Amino acid sequence: MALAASLAELTPGFADPVHDTQAVFRTLLDALSRPGTVGVIENVLPDARATRAEFAAFAALLTLCDYATPVWLAQPDAALASALRFHTGAPLADEAAQAAFAYIHDADTMPALERFALGAAESPEQSATLLIRVDALTGGTPIVLSGPGIQHTQTIAPVGLPERFWRERAALAPLFPCGVDCYLLCGAELIGLPRTTQAKVN
Numbered sequence: 567m568a569l570a571a572s573l574a575e576l577t578p579g580f581a582d583p584v585h586d587t588q589a590v591f592r593t594l595l596d597a598l599s600r601p602g603t604v605g606v607i608e609n610v611l612p613d614a615r616a617t618r619a620e621f622a623a624f625a626a627l628l629t630l631c632d633y634a635t636p637v638w639l640a641q642p643d644a645a646l647a648s649a650l651r652f653h654t655g656a657p658l659a660d661e662a663a664q665a666a667f668a669y670i671h672d673a674d675t676m677p678a679l680e681r682f683a684l685g686a687a688e689s690p691e692q693s694a695t696l697l698i699r700v701d702a703l704t705g706g707t708p709i710v711l712s713g714p715g716i717q718h719t720q721t722i723a724p725v726g727l728p729e730r731f732w733r734e735r736a737a738l739a740p741l742f743p744c745g746v747d748c749y750l751l752c753g754a755e756l757i758g759l760p761r762t763t764q765a766k767v768n
Contacts, residue, residue: 618643633656640662643671667680676756709722716763721768
């Protein structure tokens with residue numbers, strides 16, 4: 567009975583795991599390859615979810631995580647933790663530095679970017695990918711993006727990121743190919759910010 571009750575309370579995952587995972591992965595990949603463009607994750611999850619995680623964040627974590635990718639949750643979320651363990655097998659990291667993926671629900675409490683795994687020169691892929699919830703993807707201070715995947719420049723204006731985020735991100739640029747990749751998420755929408763993208767605050 568206890569197991570049945572526990573499963574009944576579990577946040578559902580994808581209805582069609584193979585198809586939905588592929589669709590979400592394409593959206594995530596496209597967002598990183600075209601920095602600054604807004605990607606939309608289609609309705610691949612039930613509306614009723616016990617976790618407060620953003621729709622796009624939960625779908626991204628279900629898609630990207632597995633037993634070999636520790637996940638760090640900046641804000642405790644028992645429902646999200648249980649769902650990730652059940653649906654993906656991903657272990658939960660105790661510290662930001664241990665995580666392959668991190669979900670930050672409250673950006674104001676985000677640790678300094680240098681505290682996350684940055685990879686090494688011989689294995690830059692062993693770095694963290696950050697999923698950061700923002701209040702909105704438009705309406706904030708304009709940020710001009712340039713670099714690979716952007717023909718000239720691309721301007722974004724997210725709301726809800728601490729000002730230090732852009733300074734800390736710029737400080738990591740000389741470490742390339744090491745660094746962190748980021749997604750800014752709001753609802754079902756997201757913007758990709760790979761480590762190769764330069765950002766200038768207007």
